Amino acid sequence: MKTITISSLQELDSAARSFLEAAAEVDVIAFSGEMGVGKTTFIQALCRNLGIMVEVSSPTFSLVNEYFTPEGDSIFHFDLYRIEANEELFDMGYEEYFYSGSLCLIEWPEKAGSLIPEDALWVSIEIGEKESRILQF
Numbered sequence: 001m002k003t004i005t006i007s008s009l010q011e012l013d014s015a016a017r018s019f020l021e022a023a024a025e026v027d028v029i030a031f032s033g034e035m036g037v038g039k040t041t042f043i044q045a046l047c048r049n050l051g052i053m054v055e056v057s058s059p060t061f062s063l064v065n066e067y068f069t070p071e072g073d074s075i076f077h078f079d080l081y082r083i084e085a086n087e088e089l090f091d092m093g094y095e096e097y098f099y100s101g102s103l104c105l106i107e108w109p110e111k112a113g114s115l116i117p118e119d120a121l122w123v124s125i126e127i128g129e130k131e132s133r134i135l136q137f
Contacts, residue, residue, distance in 0.1 A: 004135040005128060006042075016045035019135065026121040028098055030109030033125035038133050039107045042125065043077060046105065050075065058107065063092060074102040080111040089115055 002022055006015045019042075023029060031039045040058040047056045051070040058079045059065040065077045076097045083089065089112055097104055098117050109116050123137040 002137055006133040006135070007130070008132075012041070012045045013049060015135070016042065016049045019137075020046060020049060023121055023137070026119075027101055028104045028106065028117050028120035030106045030116055030120050030122045031125060032108070032110060032122065034127075037125045037127060039125055040079075042133070042135070043105050043107070047075065047077075050103075063088075064097065074100070076100075076102055076104045078104065078106040080106065080108040083108070083111040086113065086115055 044056045067075045128134040
């Protein structure tokens with residue numbers, strides 16, 4: 001298990017770069033943690049470090065946002081907080097995203113249960129001492 005501690009917002013981009021290096025071979029990354037722990041903020045830092053130039057926001061109502069890297073590769077950002085049944089994921093064609101080979105960043109993966117691919121990287125984000133954030137994966 002690896003741990004990254006982020007003590008301040010100034011460390012966010014450095015932590016995102018370290019995380020991207022550690023997770024370089026992974027296509028699906030599942031971020032879990034309490035409401036307000038910083039899942040979206042960390043995903044914004046990841047996208048920034050991948051060269052995404054548009055605003056990255058949580059797709060709370062649309063369920064998924066697509067961003068493009070400077071190379072034209074897709075990155076899919078999911079927020080499954082409002083999912084109430086797996087049928088909603090089937091209806092949106094989740095398999096086309098999760099098994100596309102594109103990077104998928106998923107907030108609230110617990111809502112999808114067993115639909116998250118077995119080889120996904122699960123990341124836990126918690127609040128530590130002095131409001132730091134602790135990522136374990």
